[in-house]
Amino acid sequence: MRPLFALLLITLLSPWGWAAEPDALKSPQWEFVHKRFLNGEPYQFDGKVKVEAPADAEDSLNVPISFQVEDLESIQEIVVVADLNPIPQVLRFRPKEMRPHLGFRMKLQQGSPIHVAAKTADGLWHVGGVWVNAAGGGCTLPSVGTASGDWTKTLGKVSANVWQRPDGSNRLRVRVMHPMDTGLASGIPTFHIENLNVLAEDNKVLAELDLFEPISENPMLSFDVNRQTQFRLEGRDNNGNRIQAEVAQ
Amino acid sequence: MKRLLLLALWALSTQLAAAGFEYPLQPQEIAPDTFVLEGKTEDFSKENGGYIVNAGYIVTQDGIVVIDTGPSRRFGEQQRALIEQTTGKKVIRVYITHHHPDHFFGNQAFSDLPIYALPETIRGVQREGETFSNNMYRLIGDWMRDTSVVAPNQEVKLGRENLGGHELEHLAFKGHTHADLAVFDHTTGVLFTGDLVFNQRASTTPHANIVDWLASLEQLLKLPFKVLVPGHGKVTQDDQAIAQTRAYLVWLQTILQQAAANGLDMNEVMATPIPADFKELALAQSELRRSVAHLYPALEAEQLKPAKQAE
Numbered sequence: 001m002r003p004l005f006a007l008l009l010i011t012l013l014s015p016w017g018w019a020a021e022p023d024a025l026k027s028p029q030w031e032f033v034h035k036r037f038l039n040g041e042p043y044q045f046d047g048k049v050k051v052e053a054p055a056d057a058e059d060s061l062n063v064p065i066s067f068q069v070e071d072l073e074s075i076q077e078i079v080v081v082a083d084l085n086p087i088p089q090v091l092r093f094r095p096k097e098m099r100p101h102l103g104f105r106m107k108l109q110q111g112s113p114i115h116v117a118a119k120t121a122d123g124l125w126h127v128g129g130v131w132v133n134a135a136g137g138g139c140t141l142p143s144v145g146t147a148s149g150d151w152t153k154t155l156g157k158v159s160a161n162v163w164q165r166p167d168g169s170n171r172l173r174v175r176v177m178h179p180m181d182t183g184l185a186s187g188i189p190t191f192h193i194e195n196l197n198v199l200a201e202d203n204k205v206l207a208e209l210d211l212f213e214p215i216s217e218n219p220m221l222s223f224d225v226n227r228q229t230q231f232r233l234e235g236r237d238n239n240g241n242r243i244q245a246e247v248a249q
Numbered sequence: 250m251k252r253l254l255l256l257a258l259w260a261l262s263t264q265l266a267a268a269g270f271e272y273p274l275q276p277q278e279i280a281p282d283t284f285v286l287e288g289k290t291e292d293f294s295k296e297n298g299g300y301i302v303n304a305g306y307i308v309t310q311d312g313i314v315v316i317d318t319g320p321s322r323r324f325g326e327q328q329r330a331l332i333e334q335t336t337g338k339k340v341i342r343v344y345i346t347h348h349h350p351d352h353f354f355g356n357q358a359f360s361d362l363p364i365y366a367l368p369e370t371i372r373g374v375q376r377e378g379e380t381f382s383n384n385m386y387r388l389i390g391d392w393m394r395d396t397s398v399v400a401p402n403q404e405v406k407l408g409r410e411n412l413g414g415h416e417l418e419h420l421a422f423k424g425h426t427h428a429d430l431a432v433f434d435h436t437t438g439v440l441f442t443g444d445l446v447f448n449q450r451a452s453t454t455p456h457a458n459i460v461d462w463l464a465s466l467e468q469l470l471k472l473p474f475k476v477l478v479p480g481h482g483k484v485t486q487d488d489q490a491i492a493q494t495r496a497y498l499v500w501l502q503t504i505l506q507q508a509a510a511n512g513l514d515m516n517e518v519m520a521t522p523i524p525a526d527f528k529e530l531a532l533a534q535s536e537l538r539r540s541v542a543h544l545y546p547a548l549e550a551e552q553l554k555p556a557k558q559a560e
Contacts, residue, residue, distance in 0.1 A: 052516040056535075058455075058542035064515035103514030135384045159553035163512030171512040175553055220549070222514040233556070244559035 021045060025113040025129050029083035037081050037089055038117055038125050048072050049128030051116045057108055060138035062216045065090075066103035067116045067128070074121035075100050084112035085214055086139055086184060092210040097200070099169060103222030106214045107138030107182070142188050143179035143217040151179045156237075158245035162229050172198070172223040172231060176243055182213040193219065196235035196243060200228055209235075270392060272300050272324055274331050279484050280437040280476050282308040282415070286319075286328065290450035290482050290531035293320070293351070298392035299385065300324065302351040305441050305478050306332055307434060309413025312341030316432055316441045316478075318355030318364075320385065322396040325355020344419070345401050346443025346480065347426045348373030349455075350381035356399035366401035367421055369428035373456075374400040405430060422469075424462025425452075425480075431469065438475030445469060448482025448490035449529060451536035452497055454543045459502045466495050482531075497527055501540055509548040515541055 023030035024045045034040060050068045057063040069075060078100060080090040090106050100118065111133040117125040145151030154177040163171040176193060183190030196209045206225060225231075235243040276284040288301045299320025307314045313332055318325045329340055345353045345366040353374060356364055366374075378398035386393045409418045416435040423429055425444045432441040444453065445465055470491055477485050479494075508518040519538040527533050 052520075054516075054519060054538045054542070056538075058539045062542065062546070064519075064542070066514055066516045103516065105515070135387060157558065158556040159550070160556050161512065161553050165512075173512055173514075173549070173553065174556075175550070220546075222512075245556035246559070247556045 023113075025115070025131055027083045027113040027115070029088070030113075030115075033081050033083050033088060033115060037079055038119075041119075041123060041125060043117065043125035043127050046072075046126035046128060049116050049118055049126050051114060051128045051130045053114060053130050053132050055131070055133060057111075057132050057134035060108045060134045060136050061141065062105045063108050063132055063134065063138070064103065064105050065114060066222070067101065069100035069118045069126070072100070072118060072120055072126060076119045076121060078102070078116060078118045081115045081117070082106065082108060082112045082214060083115060085109050087182060087213045089212045090114075090214045091212060094208040095206075096208070097204060097206040098198070098226065099224040101222075101224040105216040105220055107216055108132060108134040108136060108214075109139040110134060110136040139182045139214065140184045142185040143181050145177075145179040145217060146181055146188055146191075151177070156241055156243045158233055158243065158247070160231075160233075160245075160247040162225075162231075162247065162249040165224075168227070169224045170227060170229065172225050172247070173221070174198075174223070174233060174247065175218055175220045176233075176235075177218050178237060180211075180213065180215055180217045180219065184213075191237065191239060193235055193237045193243065196221075196233060198223060198225075199232040199234060201230040201232070203232070206231070270298065270323055270394075272298060272319075272327050274300075274327060276331070276335065277484070279478065280434075280439045283434065283437050283439050283476075284308070284332075285478055285484055287483065288319075288351075288481065292532055292535065293385070293388040295388075295390045295392070297389075298324070299351055299354075299389045301481065303478055303480060303482075303484075304328060304355075305439075306340075307415055307417075307437075307439075308336050308338060309341075309415045311413030312339050314412065314415075314417070315340055315343045315359065317346055317352045317443070318343060318359060320351045320354050320389065321393050322355065322357045323392055323394065325358030328355060329358045343401075344405065344430060344432055345370060345374075346430045346432075346441065347428060348377065349426065349444065349453075350385050352443070352480070353401070354382075354385065354393075354396055354398075356401070357395075357397065360399050360402075363403045364399070364401040365403045365405040365419075367428035367430050368404050370426070370430065371401050371404065373426065373428070374398065409435070420468075422465035424458055424460075424465045425454075426456040429465065433472055433474065438473070439478065440469070440472055440474035440476070441478045442469060442480065444480035446477065446479040446490050446494050447497075447530075448479040448485060448493070450481045450531040451527070451533045452494055452501075453536060454501075454540040457540075457543065459498050459544070462498055463495060466491050466498075493530075497530065500524065500527065501537070501544075505541070505544055505548050509545065509552045512552070515545055518545055
């Protein structure tokens with residue numbers, strides 16, 4: 001009797017016991033998302049992961065998503081997944097010396113749950129999310145740049161600015177010119193930025209970002225950094241084109 | 250007996266199903282010979298079938314002039330039937346104020362007639378009609394059954410003309426879209442503004458240029474109208490609706506510019522509280538979210554500086 005009781009107790013208390021928690025957004029794809037993008041690791045739905053997006057997307061090519069993870073220590077990685085997109089994985093963000101906040105825009109092929117999962121040092125994924133309704137079609141259209149043919153002149157060009165914020169952080173906004181073609185539009189191969197790192201002036205890595213096909217054309221990113229005002233950006237796309245730029249206030 | 254009962258039930262159910270798609274069209278006489286079918290100040294839904302827009306008509310001696318044909322084929326057909334039955338006259342021409350889907354998708358019911366619009370409106374329907382159509386099927390469902398895109402077939406001739414005892418003036422503006430037609434009936438003093446003016450409903454901005462729009466409102470104010478028919482919201486006898494639309498647009502432009510100058514991201518701007526002046530406007534918060542999506546990208550880009558690229 002006693003070992004059974006102990007087993008029950010372990011099941012209830014261990015994070016593995018929670019993994020059966022049903023998805024708060026009732027996503028039909030949650031099991032797959034959990035297995036594929038969270039490696040089937042233990043998770044819990046957690047109000048500390050706050051995700052913002054309009055309930056109805058006005059423009060399926062540019063759906064604004066932002067998230068903030070509050071009161072969680074030692075975040076290893078944050079993953080964003082749009083469960084019903086043909087390419088569900090949107091980005092992976094590893095904030096090292098900045099706040100675990102991010103704003104960006106993405107393409108939606110149809111209305112979908114957007115899950116944001118933050119993994120803490122204990123190996124547990126903390127999951128938040130929202131549903132976004134959309135007219136859709138965002139993933140199977142060619143980018144404007146590719147359609148008009150003028151993307152080559154601006155490829156990899158960075159514009160940015162830094163603002164001081166009342167709460168003691170600085171806001172860094174970055175736009176990188178890139179078609180971000182998904183490979184799902186007929187005859188146009190996948191062409192997207194794969195990674196982008198934000199570094200301080202002294203080359204210390206402040207955050208690492210892996211970007212995937214659903215990120216909108218000419219990605220616009222909002223970071224909440226500490227008091228720095230000078231940054232370096234380094235990255236590359238899947239064709240090996242480098243992104244290297246220096247940003248100052 | 251049982252079969253007869255089933256048949257009766259079937260007949261009843263098909264009648265009910267058909268009755269489910271009747272638009273509650275109630276003509277309001279707003280001036281001599283002049284009527285408006287006033288839609289709700291709501292967003293598209295499967296409940297309202299897209300009857301969220303004002304469609305007007307003028308009963309002239311030569312026949313009837315229709316202004317805007319509503320959101321669907323069903324709407325256009327019911328609108329035409331109602332007008333011709335209640336007046337005993339035929340519709341002779343149609344004007345489309347601009348290329349948004351709630352204003353022209355009833356065109357199918359009038360495709361045997363001249364349908365006038367500004368040239369850029371005709372091009373807008375040709376360019377974006379299919380996209381609008383797909384979205385409308387998604388938003389209002391079966392109300393759209395058998396609706397397809399019929400572009401206006403005549404370019405409107407600007408200026409005055411006398412039609413069956415009504416001195417009509419056709420005026421070209423822009424700002425709500427690239428081409429916004431207003432129709433002013435000098436005989437009755439009725440001004441049909443299309444969506445240049447909203448009354449007690451937040452303005453929509455998917456193709457808006459606010460600077461042009463404000464300039465157009467200044468021009469509208471100079472017209473000696475007695476009755477104003479806004480694109481959405483109640484018909485008025487004064488210029489309050491113009492003043493309200495102008496104040497809302499100025500506020501919208503101001504908060505978007507300030508947000509961009511402060512480095513805000515889109516979702517932060519979408520959460521801007523609606524000030525007391527506009528709290529009464531239908532759909533204020535949801536239209537603000539839409540307007541951020543339409544107008545913010547250009548404003549935030551102005552606030553970015555080219556970074557130093559490594560060679």
